[in-house]
Amino acid sequence: xxxxxxxxxxxxxxxxxxxxxxxxxxxxxxxxxxxxxxxxxxxxxxxxxxxxxxxxxxxxxxxxxxxxxxxxxxxxxxxxxxxxxxxxxxxxxxxxxxxxxxxxxxxxxxxxxxxxxxxxxxxxxxxxxxxxxxxxxxxxxxxxxxxxxxxxxxxxxxxxxxxxxxxxxxxxxxxxxxxxxxxxxxxxxxxxxxxxxxxxxxxxxxxxxxxxxxx
Numbered sequence: 001x002x003x004x005x006x007x008x009x010x011x012x013x014x015x016x017x018x019x020x021x022x023x024x025x026x027x028x029x030x031x032x033x034x035x036x037x038x039x040x041x042x043x044x045x046x047x048x049x050x051x052x053x054x055x056x057x058x059x060x061x062x063x064x065x066x067x068x069x070x071x072x073x074x075x076x077x078x079x080x081x082x083x084x085x086x087x088x089x090x091x092x093x094x095x096x097x098x099x100x101x102x103x104x105x106x107x108x109x110x111x112x113x114x115x116x117x118x119x120x121x122x123x124x125x126x127x128x129x130x131x132x133x134x135x136x137x138x139x140x141x142x143x144x145x146x147x148x149x150x151x152x153x154x155x156x157x158x159x160x161x162x163x164x165x166x167x168x169x170x171x172x173x174x175x176x177x178x179x180x181x182x183x184x185x186x187x188x189x190x191x192x193x194x195x196x197x198x199x200x201x202x203x204x205x206x207x208x209x210x211x212x213x214x215x
Contacts, residue, residue, distance in 0.1 A: 049207055052090050052136050052182065059088070059106050060213055066108075068118040073215045074168060075123075076140070077176055078114035081164040085197060086112060086140040093130040102132045109193055116168075128191040135191055137183045139200060143210050145177040159201055175212040181205040 060076065067075040079086035087109040095101045107125040128135055141160040142151050150166040150173065162179075184206050185191065 049182070053207065053209070055104055055106060056088065056090055056138055056180070056182075057211060059090075060211070066120055066123040068120055070117040071215075073176065073213055075114065075117045075119060076178075076213050077164070077168050077171065078117045079108065079112055079119075080140055080142055080176075080178070081168070082113050082115060084141065084160045084163050088138040088140065089125045089128075089135060090138065091128070091135040092132045094132050097130070105130075111194060125193075128193075131191065135185045137185060137200065139181045139183070139197070139205075141179050141181075143177040143179040145210065145212075146173055146175075159197055175214050177210065177212050179208065179210055181208045 060072075062072065066072050070078075076086065088106065089109065090104070090106045092102050093105040095103055105125065107123055108119065110124045110126045112119065112124065142162040142164050144151065144153065144162050150164065150171055152163050152165050154161055154163055182205055183200060183203055
């Protein structure tokens with residue numbers, strides 16, 4: 001007696017069910033992968049900020065001369081006192097127009113002024129055409145972590161709040177205490193350097209910290 005052939009293939013219901021399970025698995029994997037990628041981006045950004053802060057601190061404490069007729073301390077003091085704050089830019093730049101190699105560029109705003117100290121031309125950034133990524137703007141202001149006879153507190157609504165009042169010759173402290181706020185700016189064809197402090201402060205800094213400049 002002949003046996004009836006049995007169909008060994010999948011039924012339509014089984015096929016649809018298998019596809020549904022597969023799609024749910026993919027969705028769950030993507031949901032798990034999202035936080036991992038986000039975490040990697042955060043780690044990368046954190047490392048970048050740490051590098052920028054370390055480079056800025058090294059620049060401020062550098063032994064290389066930033067001033068023509070004075071010390072680096074004299075220059076930074078005069079720059080902050082001149083208008084209540086000083087601006088320094090830090091960014092990665094191409095070595096040349098035809099080179100893919102990248103270096104770290106750092107320097108004061110080309111509009112930075114002081115009352116009596118002449119700044120070296122090499123200590124300023126004059127254009128950002130060679131930028132290879134975000135341009136970081138560091139705003140240096142006086143902090144209250146020093147004797148009160150050297151500065152004035154203009155109140156919470158003032159920008160900057162703490163203003164140096166003592167002439168550099170009368171400043172007898174061995175260090176200048178600064179607050180540094182770091183802002184990130186996307187690379188643009190023409191980066192705007194001449195922007196008022198009140199407009200800069202409308203954005204939230206990516207990091208704010210205190211440091212000291214030793215004589």
